[in-house]
Amino acid sequence: MQTSMSSALLTDMYELTMLRAALAGGTAHRRAVFEVFARRLPAGRRYGVVAGTDRVLSAIETFRFGEPELEFLEQVVDPPTLSFLADFRFSGDVYGYREGETYYPGSPIMVVEGAFAEAVVLETIVLSILNHDCAIASAASRMTYAAKGRPLIEMGSRRTHERAAVAAARAAYLCGFATTSNLQAGREYGLPTAGTSAHAFTLLHDSEEAAFRAQIDALGLSTTLLVDTYSVEEAVRTAVKLAGGDLGAVRIDSGDLGVVAIEVRRQLDSLGADRTRIVVTGDLDEHAIAALAAAPVDGYGVGTKLVTGSGAPTANLVYKLVDREDSTGTMKPVAKTSVGKPSRGGRKWAYRSLSDGIAVEEIVTNRPDDSLGRPLLAQLVRDGEIVGREPLDDARSRHQQSMRELPQIAHSLSPGDPAVPTIFS
Incomplete structure (x- = not known):
C-alpha cells in the first residue's frame, strides 16, 4: 500500500544548507554521483543484508514539497531555494543491490546519480531507511539461520x-x-x-x-x-x-x-x-x-x-559523493581522505565472484565488466521514474539464494572478519 504523505521533510537541515549554498554558488546543477556503503560491518557480523530498497523508492516518489512543507520552509530557507523546492522532482537515476542480497564493507549498495541539488537532498531519507532496515534484516537473517527451519514469529511492536x-x-x-x-x-x-x-x-x-x-x-x-x-x-x-x-x-x-x-x-x-x-x-x-x-x-x-x-540498531551506512562534474563539464572522481573515514573516488560497479556456487569475492570496480562475476547493481530509477519495484516474495526468495551462496564461516556467531572479502579494482 503506497502512501501519499510527503517524505520531503524527513530530512536533515544540512541538506538544505548545502542546497542553498550550491544554488547561490552556481554549482547546484553539476552532475554528481553519490554512493551508499558501509566502511565496516557491526562488530561480530560476517555479512550484512540489504533491505528497505522498496521503501526508499516510495520515499523518492513522495519527495515533494507541497503547500504545508513550503509554508514551513519559508522560515528556514531563502526565496531562491524555496522556489527550487516548490518545483522539485528527482529526475536522476538510482542503482542498487536488490533486497535480500548480502553485502560487505565497501559494497556500493545504492548509487544515486543526478544534479547535485537533486541527489544531495535525498541523503537523509535514504540513509534513515536503509540503516534501519538493513540492520534489522541482518539480525533477522542470523536468527533465521540459527532456528534451523523452525518458524519464527516477529513480535517486537511494543519495543x-x-x-x-x-x-x-x-x-x-x-x-x-x-x-x-x-x-x-x-x-x-x-x-x-x-x-x-x-x-x-x-x-x-x-x-x-x-x-x-x-x-x-x-x-x-x-x-x-x-x-x-x-x-x-x-x-x-x-x-x-x-x-x-x-x-x-x-x-x-x-x-x-x-x-x-x-x-x-x-x-x-x-x-x-x-x-x-x-x-x-x-x-x-x-x-x-x-x-x-x-x-x-x-x-x-x-x-x-x-x-x-x-x-546493532544501525547498519553504519554512509552516503558519499564519489564523482562530480567540474567547471569544464568533465566528471571527476572525488574522495575523502580524513583519518578513520576515508572513501574511494569514482562511480562503482559491483560483482559477486562464485566458485562452485559459493561466494568467494565481492569485486568493486570503477568500470563495468560482467566477466568479473554476477552483477549486483540493478537500475531502480531511470530519469526520475521508478523502474525497479518487485514483489516482497521475490526479495525473500533472493535472500534464501544468497544464504546458499555464503561460505559456512559466514554463519558463525563468534566475532570475525567478513565472510567474503571486498576486492577493489
Whole structure:
C-alpha cells in the first residue's frame, strides 16, 4: 500500500544548507554521483543484508514539497531555494543491490546519480531507511539461520517506534520469519499475521482454567496457550484437560527455556498431547536461539532483540559523493581522505565472484565488466521514474539464494572478519 504523505521533510537541515549554498554558488546543477556503503560491518557480523530498497523508492516518489512543507520552509530557507523546492522532482537515476542480497564493507549498495541539488537532498531519507532496515534484516537473517527451519514469529511492536515496528516486520519477513504480530505490516505488505495472548488475559480471570477455556471457546483447539503465569506444570495439565491432544501449542515466556521445554515436552507426551507444539519467547536473539537447537522447541517468538538489530540498531551506512562534474563539464572522481573515514573516488560497479556456487569475492570496480562475476547493481530509477519495484516474495526468495551462496564461516556467531572479502579494482 503506497502512501501519499510527503517524505520531503524527513530530512536533515544540512541538506538544505548545502542546497542553498550550491544554488547561490552556481554549482547546484553539476552532475554528481553519490554512493551508499558501509566502511565496516557491526562488530561480530560476517555479512550484512540489504533491505528497505522498496521503501526508499516510495520515499523518492513522495519527495515533494507541497503547500504545508513550503509554508514551513519559508522560515528556514531563502526565496531562491524555496522556489527550487516548490518545483522539485528527482529526475536522476538510482542503482542498487536488490533486497535480500548480502553485502560487505565497501559494497556500493545504492548509487544515486543526478544534479547535485537533486541527489544531495535525498541523503537523509535514504540513509534513515536503509540503516534501519538493513540492520534489522541482518539480525533477522542470523536468527533465521540459527532456528534451523523452525518458524519464527516477529513480535517486537511494543519495543520500538510504531512506524519502525512496521518496517522491522517487513525486513524480518524478507529474511525468513514466518509471521508477524503487527497488523499494520500485515495490511501494508501482505505479511501473514499471528499472535497468542499475554499474562494479563490469564490474570483477568478467576482461575487459569477459566482463562484457558475462554480462549479455546473463542479461538478453537488450535490456539496457543501461555503456560507460565503461575505453575507451568499445573498449566500444562489444565490445558490438556480442556483441549486434549488437539491443543495447538503452548507458549513458555520465562525461566531456563531449554530446561523448561524438555520438561513440558515430557509432560505433554505423557498426557497424550504429543502433537501439541512448544513455542518459546523472552528476549531471544540469534545466540539464544542457537543454544536451543537441541531443545524440543517448535517455534520462536522474537521481539526486542530483533527490532533493535540484536545489538546493532544501525547498519553504519554512509552516503558519499564519489564523482562530480567540474567547471569544464568533465566528471571527476572525488574522495575523502580524513583519518578513520576515508572513501574511494569514482562511480562503482559491483560483482559477486562464485566458485562452485559459493561466494568467494565481492569485486568493486570503477568500470563495468560482467566477466568479473554476477552483477549486483540493478537500475531502480531511470530519469526520475521508478523502474525497479518487485514483489516482497521475490526479495525473500533472493535472500534464501544468497544464504546458499555464503561460505559456512559466514554463519558463525563468534566475532570475525567478513565472510567474503571486498576486492577493489
